[in-house]
Amino acid sequence: xxxxxxxxxxxxxxxxxxxxxxxxxxxxxxxxxxxxxxxxxxxxxxxxxxxxxxxxxxxxxxxxxxxxxxxxxxxxxxxxxxxxxxxxxxxxxxxxxxxxxxxxxxxxxxxxxxxxxxxxxxxxxxxxxxxxxxxxxxxxxxxxxxxxxxxxxxxxxxxxxxxxxxxxxxxxxxxxxxxxxxxxxxxxxxxxxxxxxxxxxxxxxxxxxxxxxxxxxxxxxxxxxxxxxxxxxxxxxxxxxxxxxxxxxxxxxxxxxxxxxxxxxxxxxxxxxxxxxxxxxxxxxxxxxxxxxxxxxxxxxxxxxxxxxxxxxxxxxxxxxxxxxxxxxxxxxxxxxxxxxxxxxxxxxxxxxxxxxxxxxxxxxxxxxxxxxxxxxxxxxxx
Numbered sequence: 001x002x003x004x005x006x007x008x009x010x011x012x013x014x015x016x017x018x019x020x021x022x023x024x025x026x027x028x029x030x031x032x033x034x035x036x037x038x039x040x041x042x043x044x045x046x047x048x049x050x051x052x053x054x055x056x057x058x059x060x061x062x063x064x065x066x067x068x069x070x071x072x073x074x075x076x077x078x079x080x081x082x083x084x085x086x087x088x089x090x091x092x093x094x095x096x097x098x099x100x101x102x103x104x105x106x107x108x109x110x111x112x113x114x115x116x117x118x119x120x121x122x123x124x125x126x127x128x129x130x131x132x133x134x135x136x137x138x139x140x141x142x143x144x145x146x147x148x149x150x151x152x153x154x155x156x157x158x159x160x161x162x163x164x165x166x167x168x169x170x171x172x173x174x175x176x177x178x179x180x181x182x183x184x185x186x187x188x189x190x191x192x193x194x195x196x197x198x199x200x201x202x203x204x205x206x207x208x209x210x211x212x213x214x215x216x217x218x219x220x221x222x223x224x225x226x227x228x229x230x231x232x233x234x235x236x237x238x239x240x241x242x243x244x245x246x247x248x249x250x251x252x253x254x255x256x257x258x259x260x261x262x263x264x265x266x267x268x269x270x271x272x273x274x275x276x277x278x279x280x281x282x283x284x285x286x287x288x289x290x291x292x293x294x295x296x297x298x299x300x301x302x303x304x305x306x307x308x309x310x311x312x313x314x315x316x317x318x319x320x321x322x323x324x325x326x327x328x329x330x331x332x333x334x335x336x337x338x339x340x341x342x343x344x345x346x347x348x349x350x351x352x353x354x355x356x357x358x359x360x361x362x363x364x365x366x367x368x369x370x371x372x373x374x375x376x377x378x379x380x381x382x383x
């Protein structure tokens with residue numbers, strides 16, 4: 001009940017009682033005017049409820065973090081009874097807001113609202129309901145919008161990072177020993193060339209063809225860069241403005257930046273995601289980064305497999321991995337032990353700790369443990 005409606009009902013009660021008691025025509029006149037106002041308010045809202053057309057859309061559904069966009073809203077009233085301004089409670093990336101629009105009779109009214117998307121993720125924006133009010137401001141009626149809210153997919157941005165080299169054996173070959181040809185997998189033959197080792201000569205085939213023929217072996221794919229991203233709910237940031245969202249931004253953008261750097265050298269990158277939305281990205285060229293951006297933006301970072309278990313599960317890939325990158329907001333005994341085991345399996349390891357409190361004393365023993373095991377530790381502070 002609005003304040004105006006309460007005032008009208010109070011006045012109507014007084015004038016009606018006076019009219020019945022005193023029989024004065026003025027009191028009857030005022031009472032009938034108030035009754036007609038109430039009837040018009042009710043009738044106009046009911047007519048508007050069933051004759052209002054409402055639509056909303058985003059000018060761009062996919063954009064990068066920090067970019068701006070516009071929400072376009074259109075409404076039209078097909079009832080001949082005028083009503084008051086229409087209120088639109090808007091869900092925006094930065095919070096809630098209320099907009100007002102005038103509904104024209106048989107005329108389409110449009111408005112554009114500028115938006116800014118400061119955080120990575122899926123952001124529903126727009127009005128989930130429309131609030132109608134009558135011309136006199138006596139009554140209000142909420143109408144739920146049937147169509148789902150437009151959703152914006154906000155992608156992470158890249159920043160510059162240093163590449164991570166593959167571990168090397170004593171003879172300089174990359175770990176695991178997959179560079180060069182696999183002598184266990186003969187693929188084809190070819191004519192002998194000066195410098196070919198004699199052990200590759202196919203003597204029987206050479207005798208038949210009366211020229212030297214050598215075996216050619218398969219060249220296996222280079223080892224992967226394995227990127228392990230913590231997709232569970234981020235730790236920390238409770239005392240910071242938008243702390244959780246900023247940690248998620250930094251997790252996603254660090255993963256994207258490292259993957260882009262490794263792929264710029266033509267190295268295959270594998271990113272298993274163990275969050276609520278489970279998937280795996282694998283590519284060796286930067287043209288596939290758009291897919292990784294979308295996978296990171298669609299990741300809710302709210303649950304999934306505990307990260308210490310992910311570190312143990314991924315130990316099975318270490319034979320095929322030349323370098324491992326670990327990105328998380330948590331550093332405790334279980335995480336440090338998992339990273340240490342990965343490093344003991346052979347590949348070089350870089351550990352990215354995403355945190356607002358770089359100098360927290362509880363991190364010191366685990367950082368020392370990682371560094372003693374030749375793990376490169378890097379800090380990233382959310383912007």
